[in-house]
Amino acid sequence: MNKRILFLIVIQVLHVVLCTNPKLNFREKEKEILDQILGPGRYDARIRPSGVNGTDGPAVVHVNIFIRSISKIDDVTMEYSVQLTFREQWLDERLKFNDFGERLKYLTLTQANRVWMPDLFFSNEKEGHFHDIIMPNVYIRIFPNGSVLYSIRISLTLSCPMNLKLYPLDRQICSLRMASYGWTTADLVFLWKETDPVQVVKNLHLPRFTLEKFLTDYCNSKTNTGEYSCLKVDLLFKREFSYYLIQIYIPCCMLVIVSWVSFWLDQGAVPARVSLGVTTLLTMATQTSGINASLPPVSYTKAIDVWTGVCLTFVFGALLEFALVNYASRSDMHRENMKKQRRQCELEHAASMDATSDLIDGDSNATFAMKPLVRHPGDPMSLEKVRQCEIHMQPARPNCCRSWLSKFPTSNLCENVKYSRVLDSTKDKNGLSLQRVFSRRQGN
Numbered sequence: 364m365n366k367r368i369l370f371l372i373v374i375q376v377l378h379v380v381l382c383t384n385p386k387l388n389f390r391e392k393e394k395e396i397l398d399q400i401l402g403p404g405r406y407d408a409r410i411r412p413s414g415v416n417g418t419d420g421p422a423v424v425h426v427n428i429f430i431r432s433i434s435k436i437d438d439v440t441m442e443y444s445v446q447l448t449f450r451e452q453w454l455d456e457r458l459k460f461n462d463f464g465e466r467l468k469y470l471t472l473t474q475a476n477r478v479w480m481p482d483l484f485f486s487n488e489k490e491g492h493f494h495d496i497i498m499p500n501v502y503i504r505i506f507p508n509g510s511v512l513y514s515i516r517i518s519l520t521l522s523c524p525m526n527l528k529l530y531p532l533d534r535q536i537c538s539l540r541m542a543s544y545g546w547t548t549a550d551l552v553f554l555w556k557e558t559d560p561v562q563v564v565k566n567l568h569l570p571r572f573t574l575e576k577f578l579t580d581y582c583n584s585k586t587n588t589g590e591y592s593c594l595k596v597d598l599l600f601k602r603e604f605s606y607y608l609i610q611i612y613i614p615c616c617m618l619v620i621v622s623w624v625s626f627w628l629d630q631g632a633v634p635a636r637v638s639l640g641v642t643t644l645l646t647m648a649t650q651t652s653g654i655n656a657s658l659p660p661v662s663y664t665k666a667i668d669v670w671t672g673v674c675l676t677f678v679f680g681a682l683l684e685f686a687l688v689n690y691a692s693r694s695d696m697h698r699e700n701m702k703k704q705r706r707q708c709e710l711e712h713a714a715s716m717d718a719t720s721d722l723i724d725g726d727s728n729a730t731f732a733m734k735p736l737v738r739h740p741g742d743p744m745s746l747e748k749v750r751q752c753e754i755h756m757q758p759a760r761p762n763c764c765r766s767w768l769s770k771f772p773t774s775n776l777c778e779n780v781k782y783s784r785v786l787d788s789t790k791d792k793n794g795l796s797l798q799r800v801f802s803r804r805q806g807n
Contacts, residue, residue: 392463392467393467393470396460396461396467396470397470397472399460400457400458400459400460400505401477401478406457406458406478408476408477408478408479408480409479410479411479411546411550411551412453412454412455412456412457412479413456415454417456421546421548421549421550421551421552422453422481422550422551422552423453423454423552423554424451424452424453424481424483424551424552424553424554425451425452425453425554425555425556425557426449426450426451426452426483426541426553426554426555426556426560426594427450427555427556427559427560427561427562428447428448428449428450428539428560428561428562428596429447429448429450429562429563429564430445430446430447430561430562430563430564430567431446431447431448431516431564432445432446432564432567433445433446433567433569433574433598434446435570436523436535436537436569436571436572436600438525438527438530438657438658438659439657439658439659440659441522441523441524441525441659442489442520442521442522442523443520443521443523443537444518444519444520444521445518445519445521445539446516446517446518446519447516447517447519448514448515448516449514449515449516449517450512450513450514451481451483451512451513452510452511452512452513452556453481453510453511454508454509454510454511455478455479455509455510455511456509457509458478458505458509458511459507459508459509460505460507461507462507467507468506468507469504469505469506469507469512470504470505471502471503471504471505472502472503472504472505473498473499473501473502473503474503475501475503475513477503478503478505478511480513481543481546481551481553482543482544482545482546482551483541483542483543483544483553484541484542484543484544485519485521485539485540485541486540486541486542486593487521487522487523487538487539487540488519488520488521488522489520489521489522490519490520491517491518491519491520492517492518493515493516493517494516494517494518500515500516501513501514501515501516502514519539521537521538521539523535523537523538527658527659527661527663527665528663528664528665528666529665529666530602530658530665530666530667531602531604531607531611531666531667532602532604532666533602533666534575534599534600534601534602535572535599535600535602536597536598536599536600537597537598537600538595538596538597538598539595539596539598540582540593540594540595541553541593541594541595542582542584542591542592542593542594543591543592543593544591546591547588547589547590547591548583548589548590548591548592549589551592552592553592553593553594554594555579555594560579560596561577561579561596563577569600570606571602571603571606572600572601572602572603573600573601573603574598574599574600575599575600575601576599577596577597577598577599578596578597578599579594579595579596579597580594580595580596580597581593581594581595582594582595607667611650611654611667611670612670614650615647615650615670615671615674616674618643618646618647618650618674618678619643619647619674619677619678621639621643622639622640622643622644622677622678622681622682623677623681624639625639625640625681625682625684625685626681626684630685630688630689630692633689636685637682637685640678640681640682640685641682643678643681643682644675644678644679644682647671647674647675647678648675650671651671651675654667654671
């Protein structure tokens with residue numbers, strides 16, 4: 364009974380002492396603990412932590428990332444820029460300390476070189492930098508059980524090989540790869556955090572893409588120096604079609620429709636049709652070159668190439684249609700003119716034959732006027748009619764002999780041959796042809 368009373372008195376005294384004394388300064392305790400666990404000769408940051416449960420197995424590092432923003436996805440250079448918060452967590456039993464009844468939750472460090480750090484690097488990184496405004500955006504938390512949490516904000520420009528065969532109806536997979544540089548899997552293993560290994564900001568907006576989903580996976584690599592642990596996250600981006608519908612597809616359709624306006628113009632309106640066709644063709648070519656300027660020079664055919672090629676073919680076909688129609692119309696007009704001239708020459712030839720026959724039959728003494736048979740410089744028959752006659756009497760194909768004879772003056776050949784045939788077929792009362800009679804008179 365006395366022992367019980369004594370125990371109660373001690374408890375009351377302790378309660379009074381704790382309530383009356385000032386509270387402990389835990390900031391001073393943090394300094395004491397840091398000096399105790401990180402002091403000279405107590406901790407060596409060059410030595411990796413032990414494996415699970417203090418074994419000689421590899422140190423296990425759990426990784427998770429928080430994607431803050433994705434600034435751009437460049438199709439020409441095939442890269443994308445991302446800003447993320449990168450976190451690593453591992454267990455180092457050398458850093459255990461007393462938490463004073465869970466009153467000291469963790470210790471915070473801002474110098475990463477004070478403790479051992481995994482040698483992780485981003486294998487598909489092109490450029491990257493840390494954020495130092497206003498202070499370096501990095502911290503290390505050490506928990507009482509020896510667990511270490513490392514967090515840092517970084518901006519990276521990462522390579523993203525793209526397949527543009529379906530551009531602009533494509534989907535692209537851009538990866539983020541993280542691997543150990545010097546520690547093999549026998550010493551260091553990276554694992555994704557079990558819950559929410561990858562987090563994405565809710566209001567993520569991209570100008571021409573939409574982040575559909577992301578997948579986490581492992582990508583361990585084997586080299587001549589050993590096998591290295593690797594993590595990767597695949598970001599699936601879907602290209603927004605509305606931008607290309609407004610900037611490419613609708614303007615191309617309008618250019619094709621404008622080129623078809625020439626079909627409704629009169630075929631004789633040559634300046635209007637030529638101007639319209641050439642303008643639309645040049646505009647379509649400029650549109651195509653502008654589209655290709657925003658894309659890398661790949662060796663395969665893209666979907667946009669097929670579209671622009673078809674539109675360019677339609678525009679060029681409209682211009683070519685005008686040329687064919689104009690040529691066909693001029694050919695038809697020339698053919699009709701040739702038929703009219705041929706009929707006119709035949710009619711004149713028949714009329715001259717009838718006039719000559721009437722003169723011969725009307726003269727009983729075989730005396731007739733020679734003026735209609737011999738053309739003089741003042742003859743009413745013009746040179747144009749003679750040329751038309753010569754044209755219709757020429758063979759369909761060129762002849763070398765006729766070409767040689769054409770060098771001599773034969774302007775009256777067609778007419779003289781016609782009259783000679785008429786005279787030779789007409790005979791006088793003595794049975795002599797008028798051609799011979801005419802020749803004798805010419806001789807006299």
